[in-house]
Amino acid sequence: MANPANGTKRLLQQGYLLRLLVRRNIKNQYYRSFIGVLWTVLNPLLNMLVMAFVFSELFGMGSEGGLDYPLYILSGNIIFSIMSSSTSGSLPCLVNQQDMLQKTKVSLALFPTANVFSSLVTFGFSFIALLVVALIRFASGAFVFHWQILLTVALLPAVVLFSLGLSYLLSTLYVFFRDIQHVYTVLLTLWTYLTPLFYSIKALNKPIVEKLMKFNPMYHYVTYFRDLLMGTIPSVWTHVVCYGFALGMFAVGILVMTLVRNKIAAKL
Amino acid sequence: MKKEDREILREMEATDCLLDVRNVTMKFTKYEVGVDSLKELVVRALRGNLQHEQFVCLKKISFQLHRGEAVAVIGRNGVGKSTLLKIVSGILYPTRGTVHRRGRIAPLLQLGAGFDHNATGLENIYLNAAIMGYTKKEINEKLPAILDFAELGDFIHSPVKTYSSGMMARLGFSIAVNMDADIMLIDEILAVGDIAFQNKCFNKLQELRAKGLTFLIVSHGPNIETLCDRAIWIERGRMVANGPAREIFEAYEAMMTNPATSSRV
Numbered sequence: 001m002a003n004p005a006n007g008t009k010r011l012l013q014q015g016y017l018l019r020l021l022v023r024r025n026i027k028n029q030y031y032r033s034f035i036g037v038l039w040t041v042l043n044p045l046l047n048m049l050v051m052a053f054v055f056s057e058l059f060g061m062g063s064e065g066g067l068d069y070p071l072y073i074l075s076g077n078i079i080f081s082i083m084s085s086s087t088s089g090s091l092p093c094l095v096n097q098q099d100m101l102q103k104t105k106v107s108l109a110l111f112p113t114a115n116v117f118s119s120l121v122t123f124g125f126s127f128i129a130l131l132v133v134a135l136i137r138f139a140s141g142a143f144v145f146h147w148q149i150l151l152t153v154a155l156l157p158a159v160v161l162f163s164l165g166l167s168y169l170l171s172t173l174y175v176f177f178r179d180i181q182h183v184y185t186v187l188l189t190l191w192t193y194l195t196p197l198f199y200s201i202k203a204l205n206k207p208i209v210e211k212l213m214k215f216n217p218m219y220h221y222v223t224y225f226r227d228l229l230m231g232t233i234p235s236v237w238t239h240v241v242c243y244g245f246a247l248g249m250f251a252v253g254i255l256v257m258t259l260v261r262n263k264i265a266a267k268l
Numbered sequence: 269m270k271k272e273d274r275e276i277l278r279e280m281e282a283t284d285c286l287l288d289v290r291n292v293t294m295k296f297t298k299y300e301v302g303v304d305s306l307k308e309l310v311v312r313a314l315r316g317n318l319q320h321e322q323f324v325c326l327k328k329i330s331f332q333l334h335r336g337e338a339v340a341v342i343g344r345n346g347v348g349k350s351t352l353l354k355i356v357s358g359i360l361y362p363t364r365g366t367v368h369r370r371g372r373i374a375p376l377l378q379l380g381a382g383f384d385h386n387a388t389g390l391e392n393i394y395l396n397a398a399i400m401g402y403t404k405k406e407i408n409e410k411l412p413a414i415l416d417f418a419e420l421g422d423f424i425h426s427p428v429k430t431y432s433s434g435m436m437a438r439l440g441f442s443i444a445v446n447m448d449a450d451i452m453l454i455d456e457i458l459a460v461g462d463i464a465f466q467n468k469c470f471n472k473l474q475e476l477r478a479k480g481l482t483f484l485i486v487s488h489g490p491n492i493e494t495l496c497d498r499a500i501w502i503e504r505g506r507m508v509a510n511g512p513a514r515e516i517f518e519a520y521e522a523m524m525t526n527p528a529t530s531s532r533v
Binding site for chain 2: 027177
């Protein structure tokens with residue numbers, strides 16, 4: 001039964017199914033909109049414009065920690081939204097697929113996984129938007145390109161693992177406790193404000209916040225990305241922290257999902 | 269894999285048995301109000317009332333299915349037939365007992381379960397078959413047969429949400445029967461579509477049966493009696509009979525039409 005050739009075939013098959021599910025997610029997201037998938041680039045771009053306008057014109061924020069403000073906002077947001085959009089999409093995903101999960105035998109983890117990978121694809125498009133903005137700011141002399149931006153590929157696995165873990169956890173919990181949706185919406189808003197997306201910790205000048213921030217994994221991911229944009233390679237310790245949070249969250253998610261796996265279909 | 273599991277599988281291989289169900293008992297938790305919320309859990313915990321009533325849906329069901337057999341599962345509504353099929357297909361896990369399977373299982377519990385309504389019929393063929401565990405290559409090979417059987421014509425390029433329920437059933441059935449499964453689990457799905465299509469489905473099932481496919485069917489239809497050679501009768505979660513289809517169907521019909529013994533209908 002445990003034939004290795006069969007195992008590989010099954011893995012490839014599940015990979016194919018995952019690809020189909022991701023493609024379906026992306027298509028459904030902008031289903032029937034006029035310019036379709038172009039929205040994935042436009043959306044973060046427009047959001048960034050609004051926020052850059054509000055915070056720099058109305059609140060008078062300038063260049064943060066040496067990074068041009070529009071890029072500061074955009075970089076923080078696109079990393080954060082890998083996590084936020086995938087987890088808030090994953091939370092109800094098992095319950096939404098109850099028809100399928102009750103009538104067909106399919107691996108539970110596939111649905112949250114597909115959500116995370118869809119968010120990663122969206123990140124790819126947002127990254128293009130970021131490059132466009134960077135190019136414009138480069139032309140006006142406010143930004144300099146560094147090759148370190150390529151190292152983003154070293155950060156993404158950590159963010160993905162973290163999002164996967166949290167997605168597994170939330171989608172499983174939601175099957176049993178339907179009220180966590182409301183709790184999570186609030187927590188996610190809080191999390192957005194507790195992560196320096198619009199402001200910088202240095203500007204706050206509160207040592208206690210700086211200390212507590214170390215426990216926010218998203219802070220580390222966002223900072224990592226901004227460091228790369230500014231041409232700094234994060235320290236080894238930063239990598240340990242980033243991947244520590246990621247692997248920890250992933251382990252918790254997998255564990256919870258595996259423990260109650262057999263009860264999910266009956267509970268839907 | 270545990271030792272007992274290996275032994276059962278070896279035994280199944282020796283007798284060409286594809287499905288072995290042993291002492292399967294299924295219990296469900298019976299909730300009253302406020303089904304599944306964190307609030308409810310906290311309130312219950314504070315009241316010290318965390319025990320919930322359980323009801324036994326299936327009790328000690330055992331049977332085997334050998335290659336080429338077609339077995340009908342009969343019984344009244346709500347006696348646990350569908351639950352049994354879900355356990356056999358691996359969607360639900362039994363509270364006690366074991367299920368061992370050999371070969372590919374195609375569960376047809378609901379036609380078009382898992383269709384994405386915004387996607388076209390064609391896209392759904394790939395999605396549905398991939399969910400059933402087939403690779404892209406396998407699906408490509410079967411595609412002409414699936415399209416041919418579904419008879420949807422150009423509608424195959426339209427979103428599934430524009431389909432009628434009969435069209436959806438046709439597509440779902442066509443996908444399921446055209447993929448090469450070893451065991452098909454069918455749950456009262458043949459009552460859809462027009463008569464012409466029903467007949468077509470029935471003929472297809474008979475053709476597959478002649479090819480040596482194995483069936484486990486939940487149904488009441490008279491057609492099924494001719495398709496199956498064995499029947500399992502379930503009453504209040506227990507298996508009351510397991511034997512030749514004709515005899516059991518007769519006994520079942522006699523019980524159902526005799527009001528003295530069927531007081532609960």
